[in-house]
Amino acid sequence: MNRIDALSVNTIRVLSADAIQKANSGHPGLPLGAAPMAYELWARHMNHNPADPDWPNRDRFILSGGHGSMLLYSLLHLFGYGNMSMEDIKDFRQLGSITPGHPEFGCTVGVEATTGPLGAGMGMAVGMAMAEAHLAAVFNKENYPVVDHYTYVLGGDGCMMEGISSEAFSLAGTLGLSKLIVLYDSNRISIEGSTDIAFTEDVAQRMESFGFQTLTVEDGNDLEAIGAAIEAAKADTVRPSFITVKTEIGYGCPAKQGKASAHGEPLGADNVKALKEKLQWPVEEPFCVPKEVYSHFAGLSEEKAETEAAWNVMFAAYCQEYPEMEEMWNQYHDKTLGQQFENDPEFWARSDKPDATRSLSGKLLNYMADSMPNLFGGSADLAPSNKTVMAGKGDFSKETPEGCNIHFGVRELAMTAIGNGLMLHGGIRAYIGTFFVFSDYMKPMARLSALMGLPLTYVLTHDSIGVGEDGPTHEPVEHLAMLRSIPNFHVFRPCDSVETAAAWYSAVTSKETPTALVLSRQNLPLVEGTSREAQKGGYILSDCQGLPEVILIATGSEVSLALKAKEVLEAEGRKIRVVSMPCMEVFEEQTAEYREAVLPKAVKKRVAVEAGSAFGWGSYTGLEGACVTMEGFGASAPAARLFEHFGFTVDHVAETVRSL
Numbered sequence: 078m079n080r081i082d083a084l085s086v087n088t089i090r091v092l093s094a095d096a097i098q099k100a101n102s103g104h105p106g107l108p109l110g111a112a113p114m115a116y117e118l119w120a121r122h123m124n125h126n127p128a129d130p131d132w133p134n135r136d137r138f139i140l141s142g143g144h145g146s147m148l149l150y151s152l153l154h155l156f157g158y159g160n161m162s163m164e165d166i167k168d169f170r171q172l173g174s175i176t177p178g179h180p181e182f183g184c185t186v187g188v189e190a191t192t193g194p195l196g197a198g199m200g201m202a203v204g205m206a207m208a209e210a211h212l213a214a215v216f217n218k219e220n221y222p223v224v225d226h227y228t229y230v231l232g233g234d235g236c237m238m239e240g241i242s243s244e245a246f247s248l249a250g251t252l253g254l255s256k257l258i259v260l261y262d263s264n265r266i267s268i269e270g271s272t273d274i275a276f277t278e279d280v281a282q283r284m285e286s287f288g289f290q291t292l293t294v295e296d297g298n299d300l301e302a303i304g305a306a307i308e309a310a311k312a313d314t315v316r317p318s319f320i321t322v323k324t325e326i327g328y329g330c331p332a333k334q335g336k337a338s339a340h341g342e343p344l345g346a347d348n349v350k351a352l353k354e355k356l357q358w359p360v361e362e363p364f365c366v367p368k369e370v371y372s373h374f375a376g377l378s379e380e381k382a383e384t385e386a387a388w389n390v391m392f393a394a395y396c397q398e399y400p401e402m403e404e405m406w407n408q409y410h411d412k413t414l415g416q417q418f419e420n421d422p423e424f425w426a427r428s429d430k431p432d433a434t435r436s437l438s439g440k441l442l443n444y445m446a447d448s449m450p451n452l453f454g455g456s457a458d459l460a461p462s463n464k465t466v467m468a469g470k471g472d473f474s475k476e477t478p479e480g481c482n483i484h485f486g487v488r489e490l491a492m493t494a495i496g497n498g499l500m501l502h503g504g505i506r507a508y509i510g511t512f513f514v515f516s517d518y519m520k521p522m523a524r525l526s527a528l529m530g531l532p533l534t535y536v537l538t539h540d541s542i543g544v545g546e547d548g549p550t551h552e553p554v555e556h557l558a559m560l561r562s563i564p565n566f567h568v569f570r571p572c573d574s575v576e577t578a579a580a581w582y583s584a585v586t587s588k589e590t591p592t593a594l595v596l597s598r599q600n601l602p603l604v605e606g607t608s609r610e611a612q613k614g615g616y617i618l619s620d621c622q623g624l625p626e627v628i629l630i631a632t633g634s635e636v637s638l639a640l641k642a643k644e645v646l647e648a649e650g651r652k653i654r655v656v657s658m659p660c661m662e663v664f665e666e667q668t669a670e671y672r673e674a675v676l677p678k679a680v681k682k683r684v685a686v687e688a689g690s691a692f693g694w695g696s697y698t699g700l701e702g703a704c705v706t707m708e709g710f711g712a713s714a715p716a717a718r719l720f721e722h723f724g725f726t727v728d729h730v731a732e733t734v735r736s737l
Contacts, residue, residue: 078113078300081373085120086112086300087356088155088370090329093147094352095363096169096176098343103170103178106339107145107233109352110297110324111262117303118229118260119152120377122311126385127156127378130186133410133503134226134388137205139190141198141232142262143179144341149188150176155366155374156381159186163364182501182529190501191529194521195232196239199259200491202230203245204498206257206317207473207483208505211453212409214479216402221395223388223406226256227311233262234272237280241522243287244491249317250288251486253475257317258310259289262297264326270337284319297324329356409451409504415585417448424582428574431603434596434633435538437577439464442508442536445585446470446481453499454508455483456536457492462598463510463538489515493522493533500531506585510536513595514544514553516560523591527565530589534581539598540570541688542723543634548713558692560593561661569660570595570687571611572636573604576659579611583663595633599716602637607657614663615675618655619643624679625654627734630697631686632658635705635725639686642730651734654680661693682737686730688720703733 078086089112097103119125123136140149147169154161161175168174175185179193189205192198206228213224236242249257261280265272281291290313292306303322310318327339330352344352350361359367396403408414418424424444428437446452446467453473456465460482471480485492492509499507516523516537526533544552560568567590569580577596584592610616615630619640627646631639636657643653656675658664664672676683676697683702685694691706698704705724712719720726 100170104144106326108148143192195235196241200245200494201498204495206254208502244488456510465510489518508534513537526591532587534584535593542711545716549710552711570633575607614660615658621652
């Protein structure tokens with residue numbers, strides 16, 4: 078390692094240690110151990126341009142071990158990304174800073190994904206690599222590789238222990254994602270001590286069985302060996318690559334090196350001093366970067382800018398020779414593409430027969446696919462049931478990367494992370510699908526969708542006890558409440574074709590909010606009065622003269638039940654309003670005046686009707702209201718029998734109203 082390289086690597090280490098010490102909080106172990114591989118990658122092998130962080134053909138880098146965030150922030154500062162100043166480094170982990178404890182997409186320029194939950198970055202990296210492979214197949218022409226970049230992801234032992242990494246890498250190997258390169262920071266230490274206490278498998282052998290090229294670097298400080306491994310990974314155009322880099326956690330700190338105590342706590346002032354002495358750091362003052370290091374990184378950044386400049390020249394020539402491809406490129410990258418359906422009568426057409434909302438959703442998806450070529454998605458081995466197949470659009474595979482239908486396999490957690498990665502990459506409008514009950518498996522990555530502001534679409538079918546004979550293991554009860562509890566997450570449960578169209582329109586036009594379409598297995602009756610007002614989340618479906626005595630609020634399959642109960646109650650002389658509430662979150666985004674018009678505060682007697690948990694309905698029913706909901710798990714029986722058994726009948730709803 079020459080002098081400037083050594084000084085650059087140690088700058089990353091010292092900056093990380095200083096920032097963590099000042100914050101009195103953080104994880105110094107990973108940055109100290111992984112600094113050489115990160116520097117080698119960013120300086121010599123990764124195509125990126127700090128002056129244009131959103132360059133479409135940049136290589137992507139995801140720090141899956143997000144606790145080591147100071148490694149990434151040090152790189153961003155030294156390369157000159159955005160406005161990452163030394164003051165921001167000093168402000169590490171402080172309120173309102175752009176250097177939060179774990180990397181956050183949208184908060185910090187140059188951060189490609191929000192990471193921290195271990196293994197999540199691995200799944201998102203697979204999604205990015207899938208996006209690259211698909212778009213390359215769609216757009217590249219001879220002599221014009223306009224989509225040609227790598228996805229790098231760095232993680233450690235914890236990432237490899239988490240099941241999501243196995244789910245995601247199994248699919249990556251099957252798909253032959255040769256532009257995916259994994260850097261495994263193998264320091265053999267976890268929070269509780271040596272990984273031998275819980276993790277003794279041959280990780281490289283596992284990755285080889287998934288279909289990866291496996292490479293090993295014995296010394297994590299050997300830049301030449303690391304560089305050779307990265308180039309060998311690039312040379313394999315058939316398989317993704319997994320590079321094990323053997324490191325020491327907390328490298329350079331005599332009292333902490335190789336110990337679990339280096340993982341998640343500041344080194345301490347004396348140990349920071351000892352670190353600097355061990356590394357022969359030229360200055361004792363904290364947050365001091367030698368001028369020659371800044372000059373070195375500035376030179377590297379200029380070289381990176383030249384790489385983009387060459388691509389821009391090629392892309393301009395490509396557009397001139399293939400104007401139809403330029404038009405398609407702009408279409409793929411147009412985030413407003415879904416707005417074309419706003420006034421499309423066929424899109425909003427009302428079904429003329431009872432149908433399941435999952436089937437109605439499938440018809441809408443196929444209708445949109447004809448004019449939204451960037452739709453790209455699929456299901457966790459449930460596409461025939463979820464109705465998520467786009468007819469005539471082909472399957473995405475190793476042999477046919479241009480296909481638009483993804484077979485995720487039975488991998489709900491990884492599928493959701495991959496969906497996030499597809500959206501993060503850009504140029505794609507992604508959707509994923511499974512049975513609603515299995516949203517349990519998706520929750521951690523759904524939370525990241527919302528946190529990152531990614532408008533990923535979730536197609537979640539078989540939404541209630543209407544699943545029937547499969548029984549309580551497959552009948553979601555608490556799941557609506559779970560998803561509704563996530564900030565910045567829209568949950569639509571439509572009752573018919575019009576409301577299903579509203580749900581899809583909201584999903585494909587959303588800019589920064591994921592949307593779940595919660596859809597029925599069973600056919601639902603035609604509902605009179607549904608309208609595009611469903612786009613407001615909640616609206617008056619059927620009203621009475623003057624102020625109502627009672628308001629019935631229902632979703633999905635229970636909307637028609639509420640309307641029938643209204644008929645019975647009106648025959649008794651009662652004044653009833655029925656409100657359809659397909660999406661609580663969108664309703665809450667409406668003006669106070671609109672919400673008051675739909676649910677006037679003067680009407681205290683309200684009944685919520687939904688084949689799920691009552692949790693969350695209290696804000697609408699209040700102290701004087703009631704719920705016709707599920708109080709326990711479902712059962713195995715024909716759907717009609719279950720609805721009757723659990724009280725989803727006209728008589729029970731009417732009696733609940735009378736009891737008020």
